[in-house]
Amino acid sequence: MDYLLHVLILIAIYSILSVSLNLISGYAGLLSVAHAALFGVGAYIAALLALHFHANFLVGILCAAIGAGLISLVVAAPSLRIHDDYFVLATFAFQVIAFGVMNNWIGLTGGPMGLPGIPQPTIFGVVISSHAQFLVLAAGFAVIAALLVRRLVRSPFGRVLKAIREDEVFAQSLGKNVMLYKLQVFAIGGGLAAVAGALYAHYITFIDPSSFTVTESIFILAMVIVGGSGSIAGSVVGAVLLVSLPEALRFVGMPSSVAANVRQMLYGGLLVVFMMFRPQGILGEFAFHRK
Amino acid sequence: MTAILEIHNLRKTFDGVSALDGTSLSVEERRIVSLIGPNGAGKTTLFNLVCGFLPSDGGSIIFRGVSFAGMKPHHIAGLGIGRTFQDLRLLRKVTVLDNVMLAFQHQAGEGVLRALAGWKTPREERANIQEARGLLEFVGLQGKAQDLAEALSYGQQKLLTLACCLAMNAELLLLDEPVAGIDPDTSQRILHLLRELRDEGKTIFLIEHNMEAVRAVSDFVVVMDEGRKIAEGTPEAVMQEPAVLEAYLT
Numbered sequence: 105m106d107y108l109l110h111v112l113i114l115i116a117i118y119s120i121l122s123v124s125l126n127l128i129s130g131y132a133g134l135l136s137v138a139h140a141a142l143f144g145v146g147a148y149i150a151a152l153l154a155l156h157f158h159a160n161f162l163v164g165i166l167c168a169a170i171g172a173g174l175i176s177l178v179v180a181a182p183s184l185r186i187h188d189d190y191f192v193l194a195t196f197a198f199q200v201i202a203f204g205v206m207n208n209w210i211g212l213t214g215g216p217m218g219l220p221g222i223p224q225p226t227i228f229g230v231v232i233s234s235h236a237q238f239l240v241l242a243a244g245f246a247v248i249a250a251l252l253v254r255r256l257v258r259s260p261f262g263r264v265l266k267a268i269r270e271d272e273v274f275a276q277s278l279g280k281n282v283m284l285y286k287l288q289v290f291a292i293g294g295g296l297a298a299v300a301g302a303l304y305a306h307y308i309t310f311i312d313p314s315s316f317t318v319t320e321s322i323f324i325l326a327m328v329i330v331g332g333s334g335s336i337a338g339s340v341v342g343a344v345l346l347v348s349l350p351e352a353l354r355f356v357g358m359p360s361s362v363a364a365n366v367r368q369m370l371y372g373g374l375l376v377v378f379m380m381f382r383p384q385g386i387l388g389e390f391a392f393h394r395k
Numbered sequence: 396m397t398a399i400l401e402i403h404n405l406r407k408t409f410d411g412v413s414a415l416d417g418t419s420l421s422v423e424e425r426r427i428v429s430l431i432g433p434n435g436a437g438k439t440t441l442f443n444l445v446c447g448f449l450p451s452d453g454g455s456i457i458f459r460g461v462s463f464a465g466m467k468p469h470h471i472a473g474l475g476i477g478r479t480f481q482d483l484r485l486l487r488k489v490t491v492l493d494n495v496m497l498a499f500q501h502q503a504g505e506g507v508l509r510a511l512a513g514w515k516t517p518r519e520e521r522a523n524i525q526e527a528r529g530l531l532e533f534v535g536l537q538g539k540a541q542d543l544a545e546a547l548s549y550g551q552q553k554l555l556t557l558a559c560c561l562a563m564n565a566e567l568l569l570l571d572e573p574v575a576g577i578d579p580d581t582s583q584r585i586l587h588l589l590r591e592l593r594d595e596g597k598t599i600f601l602i603e604h605n606m607e608a609v610r611a612v613s614d615f616v617v618v619m620d621e622g623r624k625i626a627e628g629t630p631e632a633v634m635q636e637p638a639v640l641e642a643y644l645t
Contacts, residue, residue, distance in 0.1 A: 260510065263496060266489060274480075274484040275497070277478045389488075
């Protein structure tokens with residue numbers, strides 16, 4: 105039973121990641137492979153605040169979101185001046201740098217040894233200790249994140265995002281400050297990724313850099329693409345599929361050492377198949393394409 | 396008559412090739428001014444400089460007394476300059492109505508916090524939808540509001556871009572080939588709309604190769620060749636000028 109709850113908790117956390125990346129990549133059309141780095145930034149901020157300052161869980165999650173949002177701005181400001189493929193490379197560079205910092209700043213992050221002993225969250229005096237309680241918490245945050253993004257993309261703000269995705273020059277000619285929108289979207293998406301990171305840190309109670317690699321970024325991007333870019337429900341479907349499919353491998357009797365590799369191949373293969381045959385994803389409205 | 400747009404000694408070179416070689420011209424308000432000239436004369440480059448899509452290499456652009464030096468395209472658009480593109484830019488996968496809705500300026504719901512709070516946005520949206528439907532009716536696209544823009548004919552797409560410029564509430568409309576490549580009926584309708592807009596107080600500055608249309612609609616014509624202005628005046632007078640005839644024949 106705990107195992108099933110564990111998978112559901114992971115789905116909730118990954119839904120926050122895929123929905124927030126969808127805002128950046130699916131709605132605004134900015135392909136980013138730095139989402140795991142921002143996920144990590146959130147996890148480390150929350151973990152460090154909890155370990156060193158005994159910060160309340162909600163305070164930690166708020167600080168993580170603000171911190172990662174600000175870092176997103178710092179990364180996005182120069183990166184957004186370059187376009188398309190080069191923008192992807194710039195986010196990749198940030199991803200690599202962030203991993204390097206997590207892995208090497210041993211005094212702060214513990215380096216490859218990570219940060220153990222992160223406390224379980226306490227909300228208004230209630231310790232969230234069972235899987236069921238944590239699922240309610242994580243699902244609650246996932247629902248809030250999805251509603252937030254939904255509200256954004258359905259507003260006039262979201263209309264401008266779609267315009268930027270479809271034709272940036274047209275949006276500019278209508279007086280839209282394209283750069284400002286991109287920065288805002290990046291900061292909001294990064295902040296939400298950090299919320300997922302904080303939840304993850306408090307749930308696993310241990311973090312190390314291996315959870316926040318570029319492979320993880322591509323895993324999240326695969327959820328967005330498979331589920332359907334430009335669709336919030338699609339992002340949740342993507343998270344459900346990509347988290348639960350590899351888990352299913354355990355039940356066909358595959359040893360865990362093999363399953364880990366098969367997992368990589370599975371989502372790599374899924375990405376290729378979707379790019380070829382259904383580039384808009386299961387529920388998406390928009391296919392990544394060259395302009 | 397006062398000039399709404401003044402361009403002085405504007406220069407632009409691409410890799411050493413001069414596209415605009417010290418062009419000066421002015422557009423008076425409440426007029427339809429056509430910019431004509433052979434291909435490669437620098438007409439679209441001039442539009443791109445005015446709208447801020449390209450930086451100039453010298454000279455000045457002044458709109459209602461405000462100099463554009465170093466301004467970004469969105470800022471220039473916000474001052475009241477609408478623009479359509481030769482290659483017809485619009486959102487093809489989005490509804491006709493939403494294309495127009497996008498064009499309204501200063502929408503509160505375009506701010507993140509207002510969008511999240513949802514406060515005032517629905518009322519603003521309702522008002523804008525009403526206005527957008529009115530503009531679509533004005534350009535003759537009533538009944539098409541919920542269609543995707545890509546489902547419109549080429550001529551209808553040009554009408555849609557015109558509706559977008561009107562939704563921006565632009566005073567000066569820069570239209571890059573508004574009637575090129577469309578059927579005579581739609582073409583007549585567009586020319587009629589342009590006259591109507593001028594009579595309502597808009598200023599229209601357009602690029603067009605269709606001489607019949609230029610003759611029919613223009614109050615004033617500026618002729619360019621090889622990055623320079625070679626003639627200007629009423630359509631009839633300009634078409635008689637030896638320099639113009641020569642530019643078109645060679």
